[in-house]
Amino acid sequence: MTSQTETSSTELAQGMRRSVMRLARRLRQMHEESLGLTQNQLSLLGLLTGSGPRSVGELAELEKVQPPAITRTVKALEQLGLVQRSADPDDGRRAVVEVTPRGREIVLADRRRRDLWLVERLGELTPAERELLGRASVLLQRLADS
Amino acid sequence: MTSQTETSSTELAQGMRRSVMRLARRLRQMHEESLGLTQNQLSLLGLLTGSGPRSVGELAELEKVQPPAITRTVKALEQLGLVQRSADPDDGRRAVVEVTPRGREIVLADRRRRDLWLVERLGELTPAERELLGRASVLLQRLADS
DNA sequence: GTTAATGGTTAACATGGTTATCGATGACGA
């Protein structure tokens, strides 16, 4: 019993890795050519849009990257007028970054555009299949966060 | 009706994008620290292991990258003794690349290691949930390939 | 057989990650 469960879990894992990695790659490609912003810049902008103002250190941790990488990206976004950097009033060392209205606008537009391809693909499925994916999506999220 | 279907498809797409991208990221991190090989090198090696000998141009197309990038990665893998490059006997311009036994070994070991984390996570789910993911995985694959 | 097309490499450059170092600010014990 154990060995059979193990075997099928391995096979399931292989299948899932393949399909998830592949779909992710596809989704990533969908917003490559986006408004002149790089992948990184969009990712950071999206993060800020979702979470509100953040310090450089927090952003680094959330993006799983070292602080200098964030500094560079923030600098680029700042020059484009998409984020704004200000000193933390309580702690002069911290630099707080927040998205500007224009930045937020771009993120939302990009998200719509990115989803378009997937929405179309999903439209080709049966309602039952979509329902299945909806339930699976919750599980995937749980796996990713665990 | 249409508008309701459309709305839920949009929501489904958003949820799926989030969960798929996140899980993919997590899976990718799992084999970062792998034997001194970079992400790229492992990816190319995996491709070659799965598909047999390929020309540089084919590899570039499969990896969605320009030929010079392949040339560089192949050169590195060749120096490590993980791939072998030879001239196509029918067309002296083409360079055919194939994985060596040692390269193949590394790919398989890496795959096992990468799957380990996911297998463990899947083990925490109920059988019904695993079954659901198995069916969803097939759909994801189809979406990615369409 | 000369010319054009094709496959791959090389060179020069851009982007984005890293570590090491430093300046400025905040925290804390003598």
Next chain:
DNA sequence: TCGTCATCGATAACCATGTTAACCATTAAC
């Protein structure tokens, strides 16, 4: 209160990996 230490962020120098442009060798075509 002051001197020391820790922490945050920025800068510099380096590496990995993508790009385009130019070039070489080989094949194809007239």
